[in-house]
Amino acid sequence: MHPPRILSGIKPTGQPHIGNYFGMMRPAIEWQERGEAFYFIADYHALTSVFDPAKLREYVRGVALDFLACGLDPAKAVLFRQSDVPQHTELAWLLSCQTPMPMLENCHAYKDHLAKEKTPSHGLFAYPVLMAADILIYDANVVPVGKDQKQHVEVTRDLAHKMNALYGPIFTVPEASILPTLATIPGLDGQKMSKSYGNTIELFPEEKTLRKKIMGIVTDSTPVEAPKDPASSSIVALYRLFAPPAEVEKMEVDFRAGGTGYGDFKKRLFGAVWDFFAPQRARRAELEADPGYVDGVLADGAQRAGAIAEKVMQRVRTAVGLRH
Ligand code: AMP
Ligand code: TRP
Secondary structure, eight states: OOOOEEEEEEOOSSSOBHHHIIIIIHHHHHHTTTSEEEEEEOHHHHTTTOOOHHHHHHHHHHHHHHHHHTTOOTTTEEEEEGGGOTHHHHHHHHHHTTOOHHHHHTOHHHHHHHHTTOOOOHHHHHHHHHHHHHHHTTTOSEEEOOGGGHHHHHHHHHHHHHHHHHHSSOSOOOEEEOOSTTSSOBOTTSSBOOGGGTOOOBSSOOHHHHHHHHHTOOOOOOOTTSOOOGGGOHHHHHHHHHSOHHHHHHHHHHHHHOOOOHHHHHHHHHHHHHHHTHHHHHHHHHHHTOHHHHHHHHHHHHHHHHHHHHHHHHHHHHHHTSOO
16 A cells, blocks of 8 residues: 655744644654655744744744754655745635635634634635645645644545545545544643643743743642642643653652642653653754754755645646646
8 A cells, every 4th residue: 555645734823832742743753654744834824823024934943943853854754834835825726716605614713713802814714725725735645633623624624525526536535633642732721732822831941931831830729738639630631741651640649649739740740841852952952053954954845845736736727627
């Protein structure tokens, strides 16, 4: 059997956080061993919320560095910037001509925006269509993402079926790959970790910043001496991601026993997070010292991704009647 084609994207709307890491980056890095992997920095998508050009450039670079530092290997996976392959937006237009408005009205990113009584832009409304184009333009089979993206992959599948029914089998129908273990990583306040909630823990902050963030995790007011419930604690939920099982068990026992305050548990969590990212931090420092490296990786990625995207686009242009 042909190895699967894997595709995923991450928005450069800030520094990647541990929700991104466990939900998408680490699974993506694991997938690079198992097929042809394409990972991109979704800068067109970021334009729905980042309006500062200097910041956008900074975030794009930061995402590339973080991803490479965490183990994305350009010899195994293609890393590129979305806007280096403008065929994504071309395909998005063709797809949008077959996208029923109600399908987009039903998408949660748009609904959340409305619920906050903000006025969504057309770009935000049409975002799932661009995301469908991102996926379909590479004939992707597998899309490793966090749980919050499941609905968008469903939209992609619906659009692929619709186009195939209308024009013949032009698209591969992809599947989302979502890790069941902790599909949604909690943030400092216990809600889903998300840049828009301001509750994130980034992968490579200064030691002081990281400690401050972790010490700021929201807890209830159970006194030090009282027993505490490990199952409802985001400290334990996060610790589970970073510490070996025996340490996690010890924390759970200490929670139930009482006599240990949340501050103490947070210190343990801080230690585990800091140690966990130590090798990646060293690697990131090395990569940063060679400014041309990231540019080279992205330029090479753009070329490799662009060649495939153009081939698929030619097939689609012909199928819909834009070309012979
Ligand atoms: P974004 O920053 O929205 O571009 O997200 C990039 C990837 O990280 C997507 O696959 C998301 O599903 C995933 N992700 C973001 N936040 C979380 C979270 N709190 N838990 C799990 N996955 C997440
Ligand atoms: N919408 C995704 C997110 O917010 C990012 C993304 C854009 C993406 N295009 C994609 C993910 C294509 C997977 C495949 O996380």
